[in-house]
Amino acid sequence: MFRRFLLFSGVHGKAESLAWLRCVVQERRPDALLFAGGVLPWARPYGNGTSPWSLTLKQGRFVEEFFATLGKLGVFSAVIPAPGGEPLEEFLRLGLQAELAFPNIHIVHATLVEEGGLGVCGLGGSLAEKELLGIDSYSRPTAEYFLRSLWKTNQSRKVMLLPAPPPGRLGGLEGEALIGDLIDHFHPNLCVVAGSSARRGGERQGRVLVVNPGCLADGSAAWLDWSHGDRRQLEFLDLRPETVVMRPLSKEDVRLRAYLRWEAAGKREGDPLRYWLEAENEVRCSC
Numbered sequence: 430m431f432r433r434f435l436l437f438s439g440v441h442g443k444a445e446s447l448a449w450l451r452c453v454v455q456e457r458r459p460d461a462l463l464f465a466g467g468v469l470p471w472a473r474p475y476g477n478g479t480s481p482w483s484l485t486l487k488q489g490r491f492v493e494e495f496f497a498t499l500g501k502l503g504v505f506s507a508v509i510p511a512p513g514g515e516p517l518e519e520f521l522r523l524g525l526q527a528e529l530a531f532p533n534i535h536i537v538h539a540t541l542v543e544e545g546g547l548g549v550c551g552l553g554g555s556l557a558e559k560e561l562l563g564i565d566s567y568s569r570p571t572a573e574y575f576l577r578s579l580w581k582t583n584q585s586r587k588v589m590l591l592p593a594p595p596p597g598r599l600g601g602l603e604g605e606a607l608i609g610d611l612i613d614h615f616h617p618n619l620c621v622v623a624g625s626s627a628r629r630g631g632e633r634q635g636r637v638l639v640v641n642p643g644c645l646a647d648g649s650a651a652w653l654d655w656s657h658g659d660r661r662q663l664e665f666l667d668l669r670p671e672t673v674v675m676r677p678l679s680k681e682d683v684r685l686r687a688y689l690r691w692e693a694a695g696k697r698e699g700d701p702l703r704y705w706l707e708a709e710n711e712v713r714c715s716c
Contacts, residue, residue: 430585431460431505431545436651438511438623439467439644442491444686446645447498449668454502457652460545462504465623466511466553466592467644468495468520484519492523497685500531505544507537509590510553511623512566517554537590541578548582551590556607569607579615586655587617594624599641601628612637619653631663638663 435453440446454462469488484492492515499506510520517538524536535542541550552575555566567575579587595612596604603624612620612634620639629643631651640663643649648669654662 431547432655433457433460434463434653434655435459435461436463436465436621436640436642436653437645437649438465438621438642439626439646440495441467441470441644441646442488443646444494447495449648449650450498450645451502453650453666453668454504459504459652461547462499462502462506463549463588463590463619463621464499464506464508465551465590465621465642466509467623468492468511469515470646471511483516489519489523492520493527494685496523496527496531496534499534500527501685503533506534507542507549507551507588507590508534509536509538509551509592512553512555512592520553539575541582543582543584546585547588548579548584548586549588549590550576550579552576553592556591556593556605556611558607569610572607572611573614576611576615579617586619587615589615589617589620591620591622594622594628594641595634595639598632599624599628599630599639601625603628609634612639629665 435457437450469491499508508524510517521536521538524534527534528536535549537549537551538553539550541548552567552572556572557566557568559568576589579589589612591608591611593605593608594600594603595609596606599622608622616635616637618636618638620637622639622641624641624643626643626647626649629641629649629651631638631640633639640651640653642651642665645668648667650666650668652664652666
């Protein structure tokens with residue numbers, strides 16, 4: 430039965446976000462990771478691709494590195510895409526590859542996953558009353574259809590992941606009325622939403638605990654322990670190295686970064702020690 434969770438969103442293409450993630454998982458040993466979207470920044474630069482909105486080679490490799498980081502952590506991970514940052518088709522293609530390579534990764538976009546006493550489902554992209562032209566979006570009827578499996582799960586706890594906060598304290602001007610309506614409609618035990626770090630927090634909507642963990646790119650995440658009473662269940666974390674001492678990363682972290690650097694250089698023959706030293710310096714500076 431899963432009881433201890435790391436809640437996070439908004440990696441935003443920053444390598445230090447992945448380093449902080451590895452460190453906090455090593456320190457806290459969660460049962461599950463719940464990610465509400467945002468592998469790449471919303472205002473990412475566009476480049477040459479199959480369409481003007483496609484991922485550049487560098488962006489695609491970062492998404493792969495994000496999934497590889499989750500996979501190597503070996504912890505149950507539920508993931509949805511963010512609105513705007515990652516084109517849905519490319520994100521799902523890379524996510525499918527990650528699921529095949531790492532059985533602990535689960536893309537729960539419009540998909541129910543049941544494990545550890547949890548029924549987890551979510552929806553990425555932009556949610557609006559009517560579909561928005563030109564971007565990956567879902568209208569109210571479509572969103573309700575894709576999330577309907579939450580009603581059918583027999584697991585003891587239901588979890589929903591959504592890409593934006595509801596109106597009010599957790600959302601402010603970013604808050605989406607439809608998000609609040611979906612929470613009321615499905616009544617999960619926990620709803621994790623992606624929102625700004627300035628408005629991170631948790632609140633009860635009836636029996637639903639709604640959490641905006643903030644952005645991991647800012648060093649912000651949340652820790653939920655269902656083995657405690659209500660007042661002690663939720664803790665907000667600041668993972669920046671100046672505020673918390675973390676364990677050094679393993680050689681596996683350096684090896685992965687060195688490989689990605691060599692791959693980004695076109696797999697050219699040369700001095701492999703250079704890639705290793707550059708990766709080692711990057712890891713040492715980020716944790």
